[in-house]
Amino acid sequence: MCQPKAGFFALPKNINMPAISQRGQVCPPSPIRKLVPFSDEAKKRGIKVYHLNIGQPDIETPANVLDKIRHTDLKVIEYSHSAGILSYRKKLAIYYQRVGIHVTPDEMIVTTGGSEGILFAMLTCLNPGDEIIIPEPFYANYNGFAVSAGIVVKPIESYIENGFGLPPISAFEQAITPKTKAIMICNPNNPTGYLYSKEELELLRDIVKKHDLYLFSDEVYREFCYDGKQHYSVMNLEGIDQNVVLLDSISKRYSACGVRIGVMISRNKAVMSTAMKFAQARLSPPTFGQIAGEEAVDTPPEYLEKVLKEYVLRRNIVVESINRMEGCFCPNPGGAFYAVARLPIDDSDKFCQWLLEDFNYQGQTVMLAPATGFYSTKGRGKNEVRISYVLCLTDLKAAMKCLEEALKVYPGRKK
Amino acid sequence: MCQPKAGFFALPKNINMPAISQRGQVCPPSPIRKLVPFSDEAKKRGIKVYHLNIGQPDIETPANVLDKIRHTDLKVIEYSHSAGILSYRKKLAIYYQRVGIHVTPDEMIVTTGGSEGILFAMLTCLNPGDEIIIPEPFYANYNGFAVSAGIVVKPIESYIENGFGLPPISAFEQAITPKTKAIMICNPNNPTGYLYSKEELELLRDIVKKHDLYLFSDEVYREFCYDGKQHYSVMNLEGIDQNVVLLDSISKRYSACGVRIGVMISRNKAVMSTAMKFAQARLSPPTFGQIAGEEAVDTPPEYLEKVLKEYVLRRNIVVESINRMEGCFCPNPGGAFYAVARLPIDDSDKFCQWLLEDFNYQGQTVMLAPATGFYSTKGRGKNEVRISYVLCLTDLKAAMKCLEEALKVYPGRKK
Numbered sequence: 001m002c003q004p005k006a007g008f009f010a011l012p013k014n015i016n017m018p019a020i021s022q023r024g025q026v027c028p029p030s031p032i033r034k035l036v037p038f039s040d041e042a043k044k045r046g047i048k049v050y051h052l053n054i055g056q057p058d059i060e061t062p063a064n065v066l067d068k069i070r071h072t073d074l075k076v077i078e079y080s081h082s083a084g085i086l087s088y089r090k091k092l093a094i095y096y097q098r099v100g101i102h103v104t105p106d107e108m109i110v111t112t113g114g115s116e117g118i119l120f121a122m123l124t125c126l127n128p129g130d131e132i133i134i135p136e137p138f139y140a141n142y143n144g145f146a147v148s149a150g151i152v153v154k155p156i157e158s159y160i161e162n163g164f165g166l167p168p169i170s171a172f173e174q175a176i177t178p179k180t181k182a183i184m185i186c187n188p189n190n191p192t193g194y195l196y197s198k199e200e201l202e203l204l205r206d207i208v209k210k211h212d213l214y215l216f217s218d219e220v221y222r223e224f225c226y227d228g229k230q231h232y233s234v235m236n237l238e239g240i241d242q243n244v245v246l247l248d249s250i251s252k253r254y255s256a257c258g259v260r261i262g263v264m265i266s267r268n269k270a271v272m273s274t275a276m277k278f279a280q281a282r283l284s285p286p287t288f289g290q291i292a293g294e295e296a297v298d299t300p301p302e303y304l305e306k307v308l309k310e311y312v313l314r315r316n317i318v319v320e321s322i323n324r325m326e327g328c329f330c331p332n333p334g335g336a337f338y339a340v341a342r343l344p345i346d347d348s349d350k351f352c353q354w355l356l357e358d359f360n361y362q363g364q365t366v367m368l369a370p371a372t373g374f375y376s377t378k379g380r381g382k383n384e385v386r387i388s389y390v391l392c393l394t395d396l397k398a399a400m401k402c403l404e405e406a407l408k409v410y411p412g413r414k415k
Numbered sequence: 416m417c418q419p420k421a422g423f424f425a426l427p428k429n430i431n432m433p434a435i436s437q438r439g440q441v442c443p444p445s446p447i448r449k450l451v452p453f454s455d456e457a458k459k460r461g462i463k464v465y466h467l468n469i470g471q472p473d474i475e476t477p478a479n480v481l482d483k484i485r486h487t488d489l490k491v492i493e494y495s496h497s498a499g500i501l502s503y504r505k506k507l508a509i510y511y512q513r514v515g516i517h518v519t520p521d522e523m524i525v526t527t528g529g530s531e532g533i534l535f536a537m538l539t540c541l542n543p544g545d546e547i548i549i550p551e552p553f554y555a556n557y558n559g560f561a562v563s564a565g566i567v568v569k570p571i572e573s574y575i576e577n578g579f580g581l582p583p584i585s586a587f588e589q590a591i592t593p594k595t596k597a598i599m600i601c602n603p604n605n606p607t608g609y610l611y612s613k614e615e616l617e618l619l620r621d622i623v624k625k626h627d628l629y630l631f632s633d634e635v636y637r638e639f640c641y642d643g644k645q646h647y648s649v650m651n652l653e654g655i656d657q658n659v660v661l662l663d664s665i666s667k668r669y670s671a672c673g674v675r676i677g678v679m680i681s682r683n684k685a686v687m688s689t690a691m692k693f694a695q696a697r698l699s700p701p702t703f704g705q706i707a708g709e710e711a712v713d714t715p716p717e718y719l720e721k722v723l724k725e726y727v728l729r730r731n732i733v734v735e736s737i738n739r740m741e742g743c744f745c746p747n748p749g750g751a752f753y754a755v756a757r758l759p760i761d762d763s764d765k766f767c768q769w770l771l772e773d774f775n776y777q778g779q780t781v782m783l784a785p786a787t788g789f790y791s792t793k794g795r796g797k798n799e800v801r802i803s804y805v806l807c808l809t810d811l812k813a814a815m816k817c818l819e820e821a822l823k824v825y826p827g828r829k830k
Contacts, residue, residue: 125439278439
């Protein structure tokens, strides 16, 4: 078990107490957040830390959304419908229609962030001990939800050499056992930025259909596709309406991570009515977040156009900078705002901690997410890091300079 | 399985699809919300429905809290710390000190409603298959979290005859097996309104200590104690600091159910560091809710004093009205804003549905929560309902009149 030294994860010794659950012990700390105590310490020492570890953009939330919250005239902040405020779900249907996905308010449960939707989908569709196949590297927090739901993640490998494209169908077939109940993808991908093509998704559809599996698709980064590439949603794959569960969130689309509003969508009525029982148990998603979400659908299109242009510039800086560094490689991601880079290092966990504890370049350093936490296969990701290009160009350039200088002096550098 | 006819719980037939999980099938629908499709239908028919089914007060949220939200000057709605914004946790420590509970910000994780705290506590402290003892009737949604966490609720019976006081210690001792890992209480109690005395809690402490169990205490209604009675928190029971987990929420205290802000508190560092891993997986609690919560601590004391006076008047109307109705009995609750009443009916599920489907008195009816959903023991609660006295006096009186008239003509009335 990985037990960092500081902060919340410092465990007491020799205290008489009831045991902690096994799943609690097994649940991995978030690779995105587990180094926070070290960055806090660095800041206390006066070091400027560039946060490329977390998908928290510095992009402003749309002005109309912030304005809407400021002008709410609620007298009582009430629970909403457990599936979310109906007027918001109707508005969401309009948003989805706009991006070519045809769904009705009855096919949606508004969730507390995309996170809750993932948990609901797992609780609803899989029994404890059932298996879900996920191409790795994958969004590390899927592990937390899988542990919570008692299900087993079966990773299949994707590789940095081809930019982390969909693993071959044979890899899926080999991973399928009688316990396999679902496949999960994230498209565009976090952490790799890879955008799955329609052809890749159709191959997936065939497997899903052949083996009667659920297909969970996390499309939180749908709007972030670059270089003229188009996003294709699993909701439009023919013949698997009863298998598909779409998981989404407004966090990234409108740079509103703190509102904690996502949605779980499926045309499978049994899935939705079952998930609704879990949704009712927790009463409702946050009211202010839903108000924000409803307004966000009316955000002028220029907002997102501007944001996309900005992300392309940021991606280019990161990818070009890293590929210029000796011994480094970073594929060019087609979407999202992440990249996984291969670095000449012994151990990404050590390296990322070292960046915060023992390194600074002119009083600055960079915080990255060790890629190990995004792999289930032990040993993978040791020479890779995830980079979130969520800071302005000036900060990104400074952060890349820090990384470049750090790699020159890191004691665990490999040839 | 209970499968109401309308709305989200209508299941499709003969569709080829992967199976729904067993836990999804087993998870009971909320007795508080499962009849919503019927109340929606009644409203469509022009019937005025008094909602005494749900703990959604009509009391206004404090003006300073609403004002604070309106004056936020955020530019980016960011994720917060996974344990909650530090300034909010510091403020919470001040609130707890005020009510005689001494805790530090490090001993808190801000949760998405009290609900999430319950799930985190269960995931952290119990393995799948472990047992938790809960005096019944208990807050029905505990079932949903228990099913999610794969743990087994072992109810022990409390009785309407003595106002639902703590079951005798012998009942706890009899229920304890090698699988027992925790006891959970809600104080003051939802659904019964019963306020546990210090003496009762000390008896609980002795069992907890003797058998090395966790003690989860849901103290969401702490501030709602009547007739001069004082609340005593499990946090102040001596000698079981490592066993106690406090679950709380600001929903009821400040009539702000929609903010979805609660907190999980324990002095057990291993519990908190483990729960923190689940908290990190879901990133953070809602930002606006935390802003509201931080401001709420500064709400002038007159707010709560006024609210309490109002609830006493409401309680008196409900309890006195019901006890005047023939064949009915309602104990006088010492806290919270719920009461469980025994009615001369065959089946509370049928009765509550009938109230919405087939009854009205001068165009009005009342929505109640069947008590069956608050019991784990099959067959209990069939002649009981939970009443939330969350409406203004005029509405409450009208609702009581509806109930009185309904009982006169209900076809399933028992002698």
